[in-house]
Amino acid sequence: MLQRALRLRLGPYLSGRGLGTYRGGSTLDWDGKVSEIKKKIQSIFPGGAWSPLYDTSHLPPERSDVVIVGGGVLGLSVAYWLKRLEKQRGAIRVLVVERDHTYAQASTVLSVGGIRQQFSLPENVQLSLFSAEFLRNINEYLAVVDDPPLDLQFNPSGYLLLASEEGAAIMESNVKMQRKEGAKVCLMSPEQLQKKFPWISTEGVALASYGLENEGWFDPWCLLQGLRRKLQSMGVLFCQGEVTRFISSSSHMETGSGEQVTLKRIHEVHVKMDRSQEFQPVECAIVVNAAGAWSGQIAELAGVGNGPPGTMQGTRLPVEPRKRYVYLWHCPQGPGLEAPLVADPSGAYFRREGLGNNYLGGCSPTEEEEPDPGNLEVDYDFFQEKVWPRLAQRVPAFETLKVRSAWAGYYDYNTFDQNGVVGPHPLVVNMYFATGFSGHGLQQAPAVGRAVAEMVLEGHFQTINLSPFLFSRFYFGEKAQEHCIL
Ligand SMILES: Cc1cc2nc3c(=O)[nH]c(=O)nc-3n(C[C@H](O)[C@H](O)[C@H](O)COP(=O)(O)OP(=O)(O)OC[C@H]3O[C@@H](n4cnc5c(N)ncnc54)[C@H](O)[C@@H]3O)c2cc1C
Structure with a gap:
């Protein structure tokens, strides 16, 4: 006090x-x-x-034009593009509020750092193509005078997606679309597959698609720190604290169809300071919800979904934390340096990790198997029972693997259509979303940050039309279903 x-x-x-x-x-x-x-x-x-x-250096300012909730890769990318696209240097004050600067539970640093072009929606292909260009030229985008260049540890390697008889036609049409969008992807028959990757068992595989360019993996921590360093040089403010409340004003109106709706505008964000019972109010014009797996809770705080079921007001942001395990194993008899990222029709995936016969991988659980997201403990039985048998069936050499370690992280999981939510809320008019990417948000962050900044500054998407990713689709029941989820 x-x-x-x-x-x-x-x-x-x-x-x-x-x-x-x-x-x-x-x-x-x-x-x-x-x-x-x-x-x-x-x-x-x-x-x-x-x-x-x-x-007072740890306190947030009393006012900020934009408050970004969440300092993961998506929040930082939005901040970057807001500053980069501002009309006049220093015109916009941007504050990033992050409750944990160690990022102990943030998806960004617990991800496996992959980028691919092989998606089922053209928007996702476009986002990843944009991001690939951004990553390739990272030292032009994120250069800071007198600081050493960034080394993202980018490891170029195609993704190898395998399809069963059932999924072959969909794979073929996906690849056609991906090529139309400019991605370099080829299709392979089981015979071609066997020839190129002799360590794979082609049993049950009818078709494979393989990325020839712009795919691979990199160090997410390095990207996050590179963004942070650049933002500091651009004058973006950072504050360690938790957003706990929004103060807003309301006005009422009637839609064309006669529905009464309440429009809300957030005026103040309350930030609870680290290890303190105090909060600091920050007046603002715009709030960006980039709180990852927790963005559903942030939306709720702003009153999103707080209305009668079946109305826009009662439509919640369907993003929640879903726990995913990543296992790391050693296997001297394994596929070796030529191993791409392999995604099996069973849902299991793996890739090489470093140069010492190490591999990492996992498998998304079914709805019934979804683990309790209350903690980030690893279930080793899941590997034993669900992951290993699938891996060993696809790569017989993996019969001899030995698990060395494992970790768990949260997908920012969109239960509606496993896809991103980008742009403003229709009723909480100054809350913008950059969330819900369900396992592909790291690679798409550079492009999504730009899309959100364009929306905030210009009122529409300019570089990539992400209208199918707007919040209103949840109310209208229009899925932007992404089928290629690992
Ligand atoms: C195991 C695993 C593997 C993955 N692999 C890939 C991959 O290969 N490629 C890919 O593209 N994506 C991958 N992803 C997904 C990717 O990591 C996420 O989509 C992306 O990192 C989301 O970024 P974010 O900034 O929204 O979330 P986060 O990095 O989680 O950042 C959100 C931040 O918000 C903060 N926050 C939350 N609530 C509050 C609050 N009230 N106040 C202040 N701060 C708050 C949190 O502390 C957190 O740091 C993977 C994810 C996991 C878990």
Whole structure:
């Protein structure tokens, strides 16, 4: 409370701090002012080493044009593109609120870092093509003067998707669409497959598709840190705290079909500071919900879904945490350096990890097998019973593998159509979404960040038309179903 009271009394100085950062994108002028004020106070109260000014660098500003909830790869990408596309340098103040700067549970750092072009929806192919270009030129996009270049540890390698008789026709039409969008993907018969990858058993495989360009895997932590470093140089503000509440105003209107709806506008975001019971209010014009697996909860806080069932008001954001295991194993007899990322029709997948005969992989559980998302403990029996038999059937050499370690992470799982949610909410008019990518959000973050920034700044998508990914589809029941989910 004392801290808040002081903040109120020192309001003019603190807003001076805000303006300093606002104009120049740097906190140097503020630091200078603080030491000037401290000197002045000490000269008025001689002998007093007591300093009434708290170090407020950990506090969020009182105002920010945009508040981004979640400092994972999607939140940071939105921040990057907002600053990059702003009309005048320093025109927009952007604050990223992240509750855990160690990212212990964030999907971004617990992912397996893959990028592919092989999706069933053209929008997803376009997003990944854009991101591939971004990653290839990362040191042009994220260069910071006097800092060393980033090394994403990019490992170029095609994804090898296998289809059974049942899935072959769909695979063929997917590949046709992917090529039309500009992706380089080839189809292989079981005979061709056997010739190129002699360690694979082609039993039950009718067709395979293999990426020839723009696919592989990289270090997600490096991308996250590269974005963060760049954002700091662009004047984006960061704050460690948890968004716990939104203060909004409401107005009522009637739709063309006679439905009464309440429009909401968020004015203030409450940020609960780390290891404190206090919260700091931040006035804002726009809120971006980039809270990953927790974005459903953030939407609820803003009143999304808080209305009668079957109405737009009662339509919730269908994104929830789903626990996924990644197992790491050693197998000297395994496929070796030539192994691409292989996705089996059974749902199991694996790829090489490093150069020492190590591999990683897993398998998404069925709805009935979904583990409790309450913690990130690993179930080793799941590997034994569900993953290993499938791997060994596809690659007989994996009979001899030995599991070395494992981890679990959360998919930001969209239960409606396993696809991203991008753009504004129709009723909470200043909340924008960048979430719900259900296992492919890392690779699409560079493009999605740009799409959200375009929506915020221009009111429409410019680079890639992501209208099928708008929130309103949940109300209208229009699925943008992505079938190629690993
Ligand atoms: C095992 C696994 C493998 C994957 N493999 C791939 C892959 O190969 N390729 C790919 O493209 N994608 C992959 N993904 C998916 C990808 O990791 C996610 O789609 C993507 O990282 C989502 O990014 P995000 O920024 O939305 O989420 P996150 O990285 O989870 O960031 C969200 C952040 O919001 C913060 N937050 C939540 N609530 C609040 C709050 N109230 N206040 C403040 N902060 C809050 C959280 O602390 C978190 O840091 C994988 C995911 C998993 C789990």
